[in-house]
Amino acid sequence: MSLEKIMAISGKPGLYELKTQTRTGFLAQSLVDGKTLSVSGRHNVSLLSEIAIYTLSEEVPLAEVFDKISAKENGGQAINHKSSKDELEAYFFEVLPDYDEDRVYPSDIKKVVQWYNLLQKNGHSAFAAEEEE
Numbered sequence: 001m002s003l004e005k006i007m008a009i010s011g012k013p014g015l016y017e018l019k020t021q022t023r024t025g026f027l028a029q030s031l032v033d034g035k036t037l038s039v040s041g042r043h044n045v046s047l048l049s050e051i052a053i054y055t056l057s058e059e060v061p062l063a064e065v066f067d068k069i070s071a072k073e074n075g076g077q078a079i080n081h082k083s084s085k086d087e088l089e090a091y092f093f094e095v096l097p098d099y100d101e102d103r104v105y106p107s108d109i110k111k112v113v114q115w116y117n118l119l120q121k122n123g124h125s126a127f128a129a130e131e132e133e
Helices: 062-072 085-095 106-121 127-132
Strands: 006-009 016-021 025-030 036-040 045-047 052-054 059-061
Touching: 006 106, 016 036, 052 062, 059 062, 062 085, 062 106, 062 127, 085 106
Parallel strands: none
Antiparallel strands: 006 016, 006 045, 016 025, 025 036, 052 059
């Protein structure tokens, strides 16, 4: 499953996999509990394949950030997303040393780490490779 079918829905916790389109929107399955959800066109949806992280020189696609976390952790889980702000920032600095601290907030780092851990728990490991296929 590629990141092109994985999405975040505003107001809903966790990540969702796009299952099928309907007349009024689409059906998505939660990666947290496996429940299926009907999503209308009114919901604000972000595909993970279209999200990027600001660095001092460019925008790095989220798939590349996930690959860097995976390489750092040898394919295992990252730190807990509930860690302190300072711990999360120090960890993210190790993963992406030139991230733009003025435009990437601690809440963004928390989401990236939480999403990585959720995807890794669900069996995803080669994120950028999936994007290129």
